[in-house]
Amino acid sequence: MADQAPLTLLCLFLPFLAALLAPAAVRRFGHGGSWALAAAPFLSFLHFLTFLPQISAGEVVTGGYAWVPSLNLSFSWFLDGLSLTFALLITGIGTLIVLYSGGYMKGHPQQGRFICFILLFMGAMLGLVVSDSFLMLFVYWELTSITSFLLIGFDHEREAARRSALQALVVTGLGGLSLLAGLIFLWNMTGVTQLSLLVHVDDTLRQSPFYLAALLLLLGGAFTKSAQFPFHFWLPNAMEAPTPVSAYLHSATMVKAGVYLLMRLSPVMGGTAAWEILLPFFGGVTLIAGTLLAIRQTDLKLMLAYTTMASLGLLVMLTGFGAPHAVEAAVLYLVAHSLFKGALFMVAGLVDHEAGTRDLTKLGGLRRLMPITFAAALLAALSMGGLPLFIGFLAKEEIYYALAHGDLRSIVFTLVAIVGNGLMFVAGFAVALKPFLGPHVETPKHAHEGPVLMWLGPAVLAGLGLLGGILSAVTHHFISTPMASAVAGEPTLVEISTIPHLGMPLLLSVVTVAFGVIVYLQLERARDMMIRVLAAIGSGPDRGFDHVVSGLVRFSVAATRIVQPGRLEIYITVTFILLALTLLVPPFVYGEWPAMPTWPDEVLFHEWAIFLLALIGLGALLRANDRLTAIVSLGIQGFAVAVIFLLFGAADLSFTQFMVETLSVVILALVMTRLRLSPRDHRPPRQFGFDAVISVACGLGFTLLLMKATQLPFNMQLTEFFNAYSKVIAHGANVVNVIIVDFRGTDTLGEIGVVMITGLAVLALIRVRLRNPLPGPRADAPVEGDRL
Template identity: 85%
Template sequence: MADQAAVTLLCLFLPFLAAVLAPAVIRAFGHAGSWLLALAPLLSFLHFLTFLPEVADGGVVTGGFAWVPSLNLSFSWFLDGLSLTFALLITGIGTLIVLYSGGYMKGHPQLGRFLCFILLFMGAMLGLVVSDSFLMLFVYWELTSITSFLLIGFDHEREAARRSALQALVVTGLGGLSLLAGLIFLWNMTGVTQLSLLVHVGDGLRESPFYLAALILLLGGAFTKSAQFPFHFWLPNAMEAPTPVSAYLHSATMVKAGVYLLMRLNPVMGATPAWEILLPLFGGVTLIAGAFLAIRQTDLKLMLAYTTMASLGLLVMLTGFGTPHAIEAAVLYLVAHSLFKGALFMVAGLVDHEAGTREVTKLGGLRSVMPITFVAALLAALSMGGLPLFLGFLAKEEIYYALAHGDLRAMLFTLVAIVGNGLMLVVGFTVALKPFLGPHVETPKHAHEGPLLMWLGPAVLAGLGLLGGIFSGIAHRFVSTPMASAVAGELRPVDITTIPHLGMPLLLSVVTVAFGVAVYLQIDRARAMMVRLLAAIGNGPDRGFDHVISGLVRLSVAVTRMVQPGRLEIYVTATFIFLALTLLVPPFVYGELPELPAWPTDVLFHEWAIILLAVIGLFAVLRASDRLTAIVSLGIQGFAVAVIFLLFGAADLSFTQFMVETLSVVILALVMTRLRLSPRDHRPLGQMLFDATIAISCGLGFTLMLMKSTQGPFNAHLTEFFNAYSKVIAHGANVVNVIIVDFRGTDTLGEIGVVMITGLAVLALIRVRPRNPLPQTRVEAPADGDRP
């Protein structure tokens, strides 16, 4: 078991290792180096493949190690039917994507950097789906956002790519913060920090008064990551990334992270009214919006992007629907979608790479020159359309079996599924047929079949969609049933086959296909209708994002100008205002004011004299005619306090106070004599009263705090510790010196550093010379003694 855990840990980090080596490998071997780099995800895929029999028999694979035991934080993984299926999709499709990238970007000077980014993302996504601990899940979740930002903005010289990358990072980054808050809620509500342990606290979690708050926060993370309405706009814009990114991140992996999270939480947070209302509602709206927006597009990648959005909505709707077979339908559709959508995105990239355009209206007749690509596209489209013998057919049948019931809610969502699936069939066949059938159309490049590196991926994925449907028993045994059982939290066998069974699901499938074919035959008219509809609606969330960011920037500028105007006076004033509030508000609000001390009756004459001297010094500061006199007078209070320390037996503290006051007065006086400052304080009376109020408030606050502190019971633990161990440990008889030099040595070193930096700053300040110094003139002192 220890060896297995070590190999699993190595496989989790293999993509990161390959990412580090990618630039060097590409420099050494060119685009052929993609074959070497593809070994990393391939080896991980083969390792995870060995877990299939154990997981299919109901087992789980766990491992990891304690990270921060005191906080119950660990680096741990948990492989059941759900996480293992995702791990196989990520590493398996990732292997094909690395190869595809080598062909698609052959000759690109930054191929090494690109493969580094995509392998980093692969490692992040793999870590996300196998994570058991909350902390590990969140770290990898955010890492997928960062790496996707790098990939979307790969072509950073284009403004559209930079905008799309920033948009994706902002939206998914905010969702990540929402997820973090939700995980903290779960931690505090349940006391556990591992997803696998949540299964045992499901009822308590659902009955908690904080359930709804935790659910909304977690949905914020899931909905932004999986592009649910109204956070969907970043996904189509992410198509600015190179096609391998679109095929991998935005169809098969990253955008399904939110769906994965919802499926993982379904056993403990599902089966509640909030769950079964919010998920189907947002999922259904996303499905319809994505399907209608897809048929409006003419760019192959954008058409597929919006159908990805629609498919994610369908998965969310099924996950939250609440019927026994809805989870099975979601599981089947998730796997089928990863296969056919990854294949179709690669086909779109192939067409663009070989023909020079992705505009479907400018393509046609490519079947004869790109036969392998055409076959792969057709197989993937047949699965996407849900036709027999394909895994997509099984998914669609199970969807209708799960949704089709007699109540109004079921009929409404069944209608949503029919419309969404029908329109996705239209897009699938538009991508698979329009560029290849019909008369040949002249394209910007002389089209021909792509290289092996490019057509291998779509051919394999499309073929797996067919094999998964034909050999459905094997697929259910090792994939569908373990995955559905993990999502449901109980054994949930999947046994649907490709043999059509008469009944309502088959009838609804026929209706869906008929609807899709009808729209496909009128695709130009449907596209024109959507253009007019969107024009009537006006700006959508994408434009709203720009307005929000623009408003945020203007607000930031205004706030910055207000709180950081560049005037030291304002900074100092604000600092002391907040200091006064911090000192005065809590005692008054919480009733922690100190008791007024009794008037002292045993104060000696010389002690009164020192106090009187301090008061005289205070008035001397206030009445000083210039700043230099005020600074010198300010030292009177410090020396008076030092004498009081001396009178009460604190000789070392008194000596420190004398030194500090002497140095402060000398340094400040030196600075004041070298700077050109106004000799008098020209503040208006109102400003002086305002500043005086702040100063008195700060002084009063410190006075109250010190009085409250001294009135509390004295805790002698530290005193006893220092008395007992100063000589034993530090070999010093002077306890105060030992505390400063040994027990608080680092603190003392910091204070010395502060004094040194202050001295250097003062030295630099007094050596400043104006660039155009004014001529020095002798000014005779006026008769009244005032200095000029």
């Protein structure tokens, strides 16, 4: 399939290309532009469909291009049953979401921007699930966080939307850093940087002493992205986004990225005690917490959001359970959940769009007004409830088949699954039935059936949930079996059918449905009970996030006031203290003091004159009554050094030193004449002594460092290289000039840029004029706090 590599690459970038065209397409064609934009993900969907026969036969598809070969970095993809299933879900549901967005956002002035964000996220998620290289996986992982931030905060004028977007970005962003650290661990533990190679490392990871550290870091990335307890709070808050975002990002795609990562790593990191303890525990807690919080809600989207959190917990629990058929149950439920939850979210958006509210207590009797929507909702709820003929039934039966064993651990998690599935049954049918059955309730808007762009998506997804169950053999052959084999790391056959078989799984399904029906009939009482329980518990992780952010802000403000008080003299003092410590502490600790030089037997007159000139300049500097005199006196030191360079034959270096000192003196003098500076140093003796100690320490440190450097054996390699190649390569006889212009040309260019910027800044200072000078002291009067 190597000849398909360019086409695969194009399909990976099609959503990004469509995103660039989205604003213009919407402006040109209105909401009808969504049909054209949906063609991009649909073409990608069709392309990935062509891999089904090959993948179902047990093969894998890899491809890509070298990026940084020296570091073994590549832009590469890896398609097996797991990644191909995700790619089909992302592009298939993404096509329906783009169409749905065209109807939902019709007339919105920012519709083009919204669809652009949707397509950007689609491309990021698609790249994530097909990534082969670790770097590519991480880049796309973070890109999903950024694009979801844009989508959640789309209505940026509302404070709740801004808070939810920031919260999601912070939580998933921190998880992304954890993932990066975990991937670096994997790289160092195995020596590979590609997932396709990682699945062949056998027990290398499990036996590594760093296994637990790597696992915890990777779980940090997976748990934050897939909203596992205690990081679950960002997912319900993300419902502040428009409904197409909720239907796509937070039910079918983004939140499953963490589950995808765990499934991908299961063959090489699963099967250990840590894996089979952490994943089932946190997954089970998330499942129960999500379903209990779901029945507390009256908002359709929030009910579905909390059941999504619960479903993700169920997937994590099954992925880490370690029993036979647990993997099969996980992959079946993942596909089923994507279909019925995407459909129900779109139903919730349809109801809100046409009736003007999502509150269950304000809805009823919409069945005749919205028949297609009701049919789609009912089919999706039947699959979510795990009733026969639907793919959700296959998933639930396989769950109980995997969990129902005689040991205590299996019994506990079976009870967790029964309670969780029963409460999800309640939430699903509450969304699907309560708005449509019963007497008609007056709604803020006159309800009627939505446009085809809006009901097409839920109808197709709900229908696929039924079709996937009826044609279970086809579903297993092309989807379930290849996906389960990829997760298990070995050939795995999925055979469960929609025909009920007498046994423990069917009995537990009946118990689940019965429990769900009972709670559904007492939903108001259950909701009141949960309200009282939550009130007794008090604030949860969501409020805790606010406390953490507020505390972080207060700490940052306090720390900034300490390290950035706004006084230049403090910054300069601290800088020079650290410089002195850096220069003097290492020689003191390691005993690396330089040998003291011996005084030469004979010092020539002109050499004495140079040293005397430097001392005179130093004395003039210390005795200067104003800063302008001090600046000029300071230049004497530099000129003395330049003369020394000249006497020792370094004419080029001497000329450079003369130029630097001249420019420094002129520039400083020009600047000082433009500032209000006191003519005298008003520092008290104690402060003057403290500053003098720092100055002497810095000067002594540099002196000792230079003495130590000059006493080391001289390495002639660079000298020989420049002497050998300056004439041959750079065609220059002056080696120093060749080094500066050719061998260090970029460095020299940077220095020229610095000098140019400095010159422009000085020019700006010289040309400054006070337009409205305030009455006050003279220009040469002292300024409060001035010590320089």
